[in-house]
Amino acid sequence: MRDAGRIAAAIEVLDMVLNRHQPVKEAVRDWGKANRYAGSGDRAWISGLVLDSLRRKASVSHLMGDDAPRALALGTLAHEWETGPDAVAAIFEGDEHAPEPLTDAERAGMTSALTEDAPLHARAEIPDWLAASFERGFGADAAAEGAAMASRAPVDLRINTLKSDPEKALAAVRAKLNADPSALVTTAIRIAAADPRAKAPPADAIPAYGKGWVEVQDLGSQIAALAAAPSQGLQVLDFCAGAGGKTLALSALMNNTGQLYAWDYDWRRLRAIWPRLERAGVRNVQVRTGKEAEALGDLAGKMDVVFIDAPCTGSGTWRRRPDTKWRLKDKALATRITQQDEVLAKAAKYVKPGGRMVYVTCSVLPEENGDRVSAFLAANAGFRAVPVMDALNASAQLTEDGALLLAACEGEHGALQLTPARTGTDGFYVCVMERAA
Numbered sequence: 001m002r003d004a005g006r007i008a009a010a011i012e013v014l015d016m017v018l019n020r021h022q023p024v025k026e027a028v029r030d031w032g033k034a035n036r037y038a039g040s041g042d043r044a045w046i047s048g049l050v051l052d053s054l055r056r057k058a059s060v061s062h063l064m065g066d067d068a069p070r071a072l073a074l075g076t077l078a079h080e081w082e083t084g085p086d087a088v089a090a091i092f093e094g095d096e097h098a099p100e101p102l103t104d105a106e107r108a109g110m111t112s113a114l115t116e117d118a119p120l121h122a123r124a125e126i127p128d129w130l131a132a133s134f135e136r137g138f139g140a141d142a143a144a145e146g147a148a149m150a151s152r153a154p155v156d157l158r159i160n161t162l163k164s165d166p167e168k169a170l171a172a173v174r175a176k177l178n179a180d181p182s183a184l185v186t187t188a189i190r191i192a193a194a195d196p197r198a199k200a201p202p203a204d205a206i207p208a209y210g211k212g213w214v215e216v217q218d219l220g221s222q223i224a225a226l227a228a229a230p231s232q233g234l235q236v237l238d239f240c241a242g243a244g245g246k247t248l249a250l251s252a253l254m255n256n257t258g259q260l261y262a263w264d265y266d267w268r269r270l271r272a273i274w275p276r277l278e279r280a281g282v283r284n285v286q287v288r289t290g291k292e293a294e295a296l297g298d299l300a301g302k303m304d305v306v307f308i309d310a311p312c313t314g315s316g317t318w319r320r321r322p323d324t325k326w327r328l329k330d331k332a333l334a335t336r337i338t339q340q341d342e343v344l345a346k347a348a349k350y351v352k353p354g355g356r357m358v359y360v361t362c363s364v365l366p367e368e369n370g371d372r373v374s375a376f377l378a379a380n381a382g383f384r385a386v387p388v389m390d391a392l393n394a395s396a397q398l399t400e401d402g403a404l405l406l407a408a409c410e411g412e413h414g415a416l417q418l419t420p421a422r423t424g425t426d427g428f429y430v431c432v433m434e435r436a437a
């Protein structure tokens with residue numbers, strides 16, 4: 001396909017995502033099925049433009065004065081892909097698959113620039129109803145934090161120390177991919193964000209992944225697991241285990257000792273955990289299924305650590321799934337808040353006296369993070385917040401730079417708010433609370 005046809009296709013896919021509410025992957029797949037002549041390189045290019053258009057939707061629609069799929073694609077070409085109106089007109093010229101020629105208004109939008117007095121939601125690339133929340137969470141940095149969440153994300157790998165070590169794993173990954181050791185965590189590898197126009201080989205297709213030497217896991221998620229300080233021999237409950245991403249990380253930190261219980265309120269989510277445990281060589285996990293009372297009743301008051309990877313809006317992962325940013329509504333946020341209060345209240349009863357509870361979200365919204373912890377602590381005098389950095393420093397897995405950078409993310413309750421702007425990770429919130437002995 002030539003670029004004119006690819007741009008027309010991106011406009012079509014954006015319409016499927018924004019107006020027919022299809023997830024991006026599904027929309028690209030459906031478009032591909034209906035247009036068999038497109039190859040995998042074409043689909044990668046189209047998907048790249050669609051994702052960037054969604055990441056930059058707020059600023060681009062502000063500049064174009066229009067939020068229709070065509071305006072978003074053209075504005076993104078100009079403002080993100082450095083393909084201005086003359087270049088786009090040249091691509092369209094004489095191509096029968098090209099969209100309609102550019103109008104004067106579109107040309108103007110493609111050459112205008114965002115100014116300091118543009119509304120915060122446009123500068124922060126967020127839905128306007130979340131502007132107040134961003135301002136509360138980030139103050140004067142709200143626009144910069146939001147803009148960083150509209151960038152493309154790298155792929156992070158966690159080195160599975162049950163089966164490999166940093167040197168061996170890095171060499172194996174580098175044999176297939178352009179990768180570097182993480183600047184923050186000694187057991188992590190980073191693969192830089194790919195050019196959106198190019199086909200990128202998936203990290204889970206390399207032999208090191210197949211052998212269980214590495215797991216695909218955002219660095220923020222890896223840091224959250226480190227904060228649990230699940231040292232050898234402890235009794236640990238992963239209360240929201242889902243497909244087991246954190247369970248695997250916790251097990252590796254425990255070096256396959258002690259006992260790690262994995263449970264999820266939705267047992268269907270746990271199904272994916274079995275092959276992952278097997279591949280990673282995990283032997284200290286008991287997967288508990290069924291209703292909470294039967295599945296976990298015997299663990300009440302006995303856990304050294306209870307890990308809560310809470311259900312959340314996922315606002316911290318908008319770089320990877322920009323369509324979800326525009327789908328999020330205030331009602332869904334309210335539902336998540338109710339669930340978060342519920343999981344905190346329920347999970348707390350498994351913590352033994354002197355034990356710890358780790359509350360984690362992949363969100364940057366204070367309503368889901370510090371507010372929830374404050375509400376929990378106000379209602380549970382037997383718990384107090386302790387600095388997350390204590391556990392991270394004790395883990396001996398931070399680099400010198402990592403320790404400094406993470407310490408700068410510390411906020412109320414000694415909790416950490418990681419963000420793409422601050423730490424180059426997804427937006428994770430981590431808080432550690434201790435139950436009185």
Ligand SMILES: C[S@@+](CC[C@H](N)C(=O)[O-])C[C@H]1O[C@@H](n2cnc3c(N)ncnc32)[C@H](O)[C@@H]1O
Pocket residue numbers: 239240241242243244245246247264265266269309310311312339342343
């Ligand atoms: C962020 S996901 C967990 C991801 C998982 N830990 C991982 O690393 O792959 C949140 C999980 O919380 C679970 N959950 C537990 N209690 C819940 C409740 N009361 N309401 C909603 N979700 C709940 C959901 O089923 C979901 O799997």
